[in-house]
Amino acid sequence: MASSTTVLYPNDTVKGKAVETVDHASRSKINGEGGNLIADVTSPHAKKHRIVFDRTLNVFEFKLLDGSSKHLTTYRLDELLCTSKSSVPLRKGVPTASKKGANTPKTLFFYFVYKEDKLKWRLKEVPVVFNTTSERDYWHTIIDSTIRRISSHNVEAFFSMSPGLRYQVLLTERAYHARDFIVEMPVDHWSALDGLVSDSKKDTGRDIDDPNTAHLATPHLRFGIIGAGSANSIVSTVHETNDYATSAVHIAIGSECNVDVCTVHRDSKLIRISANAISYGWLGDVLRDSENYRCLGPIRYQWSALRTTIRNPTYRGTVQFTLSHKETVDPRTKMPQCIKNCPVCEKPGKESDETTQYDYHFHDEFSHVICCVIPTVTPFTPHGLAPYTGIGDGTLDLALIPKVSRFRNMQFMRRLYSSDRTLVCYRVVRWSYQPDADQEDPGVWNLDGEILEQPKGEALHFKLHPQLISFFGRDAAMINPVKRSFIKKRKSSIVYK
Known part of the structure; x- marks a missing residue:
């Protein structure tokens, strides 16, 4: 069966009907490429669907092709942790192992983050069966390359799923352990950190010692914290919970505040x-x-x-x-x-x-x-x-x-x-x-x-x-x-x- 993938550009239509637009998330930091990627696919239960990847708004649309407009689900690209050619075991929305299963022909697994309740975030697996393996690989390549452009043992499973994310886990054992580790870090390790260009405080000419100095420049480095302390107040404030999986999700998908x-x-x-x-x-x-x-x-x-x-x-x-x-x-x-x-x-x-x-x-x-x-x-x-x-x-x-x-x-x-x-x-x-x-x-x-x-x-x-x-x-x-x-x-x- 021939591939059904179609690329559309703004103002185009699908079978005479304009593609529905979704409000762009103001928090998305990913610049859209323009155009839509569309494919007719099936679910593991053999139900026909249409998937649209709006590359202008960075939104995914999943629609059940049963003649009804009620079965429509949308996700933002900044809610997508990764896509995978093989399934990752999940237990209550948390990956149970960093090792992936066997490659499944023609199936692409989407892993979206979602709020399980008012506080906790988890992963949802959305398997999509394409008509051919080459079509599946084409979608995987396009999505994976887009995600790559985005500016402890349990949490490592989240990080290992995210494409292009390199990390090192350090278990802190005392006060100021993390600070001392960073201060003593070799120069070549510093240069490998994304976003850390130089000492921004010195470069901007602002005296950090002076309590009357103007507003300091924001460092080009984002911090992620996973609660393991006595009160975990910063974690609980930023994420609304000290749940480790929620913290790992935000770090893996690149949420920012x-x-x-x-x-x-x-x-x-x-x-x-x-x-x-x-x-x-x-x-x-x-x-x-x-x-x-x-x-x-x-x-x-x-x-x-x-x-x-x-x-x-x-x-x-x-x-x-x-x-x-x-x-x-x-x-x-x-x-x-x-x-x-x-x-x-x-x-x-x-x-x-x-x-x-x-x-x-x-x-x-x-x-x-x-x-x-x-x-x-x-x-x-x-x-x-x-x-x-x-x-x-x-x-x-x-x-x-x-x-x-x-x-x-x-x-x-x-x-x-x-x-x-x-x-x-x-x-x-x-x-x-x-x-x-x-x-x-x-x-x-x-x-x-x-x-x-x-x-x-x-x-x-x-x-x-x-x-x-x-x-x-x-x-x-x-x-x-x-x-x-x-x-x-x-x-x-x-x-x-």
Whole structure:
């Protein structure tokens, strides 16, 4: 039987009927070639279908040829992981082995990604039987070459299916293991990484150490994270779940979303970068105390939380910040009063440090200072520590909680963003914290789950860099806590409970 593959170009028709168009996905990063590839095929159950590959919109259309227009299914090219001449064993949408089965004559297997539920992504196999083996091979070559132009043991099976994807698996065993591995990587390995052209920060002439520098240039390198930590908050926020298969799917198909980043500076020098949450006071002390009980495993956090709650630490210092948007009223009229001996209030004629140019300040004894770069979804905060902070919305949520009792602190940590009147939240683009110099213990910071020492009597400065890092993920992962009514979303930069 002769091949039935047909190539059409825009405005052409099939048997007198124009080919139906599908809205182009704005997230697709693949440039279309133009024209349509069409073939009449059969399913493994011998039912006749027509498959159309729209190379302008990068969309696949599967239509059952039974005289009805109801049986029509479409997929985007950025939802296609790969095509294969042999089947890959799947178990509940997850490949069970990296080794493929025997080559099946005339059959081409499409592997599309789909959402199994509201959170988890899986693979779907769509087998298509062509009229000839050569026709099957022609479609496989065209699709495979198009995909190639796209800018742990369980997840390796996903990567091995994706054409042209080279990878190396490193099992991290300690804090900063991944960072040290990258720093010590040989030059020839760096040159083999796609998208990494040079040190973009130096090439753009921007001083990364200066907290007042303009927006940094986005590196030409995308990051993918598969959750294997204690909380997996970045993974859960970007993918809406810490499910390893979902993370692997997004990496394998090349999904992309841009994430805000916060840089931390001391003495005009960059010391750390955060893409998650920064906390001081009670949360910092819990992390510091837990380091003494690593032998207990994950339960050490609950044990240290109890010990820290009994101690109920507070730290006296000054927070200065600049709001993300101008307010219609003077924010000073809404802000709490500073406690006595405020170093900023006592400066005559100066509201803030001229070198940093912060607009507002607050001097108090704090139980918590919490800054969220992203919503920070964890098993303990399923709607996010900061539910209305976006992944890349260009703002930081800064919550300042003055000294509270042990009981009130337990209430706050249990409910978080509750109706507690001690909570004041600001949407900021930059801020700083400086502890009072007369404190013997200045405390520590919990920065993305790692300890950052607070210098005694010295200020740390925090600067937002909108959408600085590109992750393998989807914009739809931004959390929308529709079932939570205790916070009303507002355009204001100051959120009160």
